[in-house]
């Protein structure tokens with residue numbers, strides 16, 4: 001930071017943070033490999049904001065020498081970090097699946113209960129637009145109150161063109177401080193009405209791309225044993241790219257579906273899940289700019305009942321116990337990695353990135369420094385927004401959180417309550433004490 005003799009005026013000066021995390025990338029885009037452990041912590045930190053942008057970051061003494069502020073916030077005793085970024089949510093949908101989940105965890109499911117993604121598809125198709133919109137807005141309020149300032153939101157619970165269009169229209173029209181990247185996920189699962197003709201459904205997804213592009217920035221494809229084959233995904237990706245979509249992949253969740261290699265090949269912004277990624281797929285991912293998004297909330301919520309492996313708890317191999325070595329392999333590969341909720345009613349019903357960060361430590365045994373990078377700058381890179389959000393650096397959008405804890409480790413250690421004190425989006429205070 002350069003200190004010139006001349007004093008400047010800023011709109012807002014947040015000062016005396018017990019710790020300030022910048023979470024900046026070293027080089028371009030995402031933080032990888034050993035750099036994930038290098039988290040810069042500024043004690044007695046301060047950040048200056050003007051016109052919704054960060055103008056300076058440093059110690060309180062450095063910034064007090066440079067700036068007169070129109071408004072000051074004293075963050076004594078509090079951690080200040082970038083706003084959290086959640087790069088994978090199935091935000092707009094209807095219905096809940098808590099009865100199905102009770103059946104999974106107890107191993108005693110209720111006979112005749114419709115389960116899985118199609119249960120949510122049916123509820124969503126039947127829901128009124130106003131109902132879907134108001135629930136999504138309420139969910140965004142919760143995300144914001146818990147410190148998420150940017151998120152991704154997918155369609156994919158329509159699986160017919162009318163409902164997919166409605167979901168994308170609703171998502172793109174949500175007026176809320178949480179900034180959304182909108183994704184079309186027509187290739188989520190094969191709807192049962194197309195069971196006899198897979199290729200007709202792939203054609204339907206491809207035919208809908210021009211309409212989807214009006215609302216969506218990304219096209220997501222599920223390249224997984226329970227989703228679509230690499231060749232089906234290639235067909236969709238090729239046309240989506242022609243229409244100007246950026247690509248995302250759900251992949252290698254329930255088995256190795258060659259998702260990671262496909263994501264690297266088609267230049268996807270992210271591949272999400274990766275639970276069953278092969279060594280070769282991981283090597284391809286590590287050599288690419290594609291960000292691997294890992295989802296400890298899903299691991300926690302499903303444990304051995306991971307979809308596709310076991311329907312009712314019981315007999316599947318326990319994916320859970322090897323998750324720490326799996327996560328370490330991903331980090332050591334040098335792949336760019338991010339964390340996300342995968343918010344959805346079936347496999348991860350949380351809206352809280354705080355919870356995800358806590359679970360990443362407990363279930364994946366990642367370090368605090370690794371987790372902070374994965375929930376901020378790397379999550380922004382997964383949404384091609386690392387140049388604008390995800391870190392506290394001059395020129396970036398002033399999206400930040402003042403936390404009710406004094407250190408970055410305590411935010412991950414103190415699980416189960418909302419620790420966000422104030423959330424600031426583009427320089428404006430948008431929540432105080434969770435409201």
Ligand SMILES: [Zn+2]
Nearest residue numbers: 088090250342
């Ligand atoms: Zn998902």
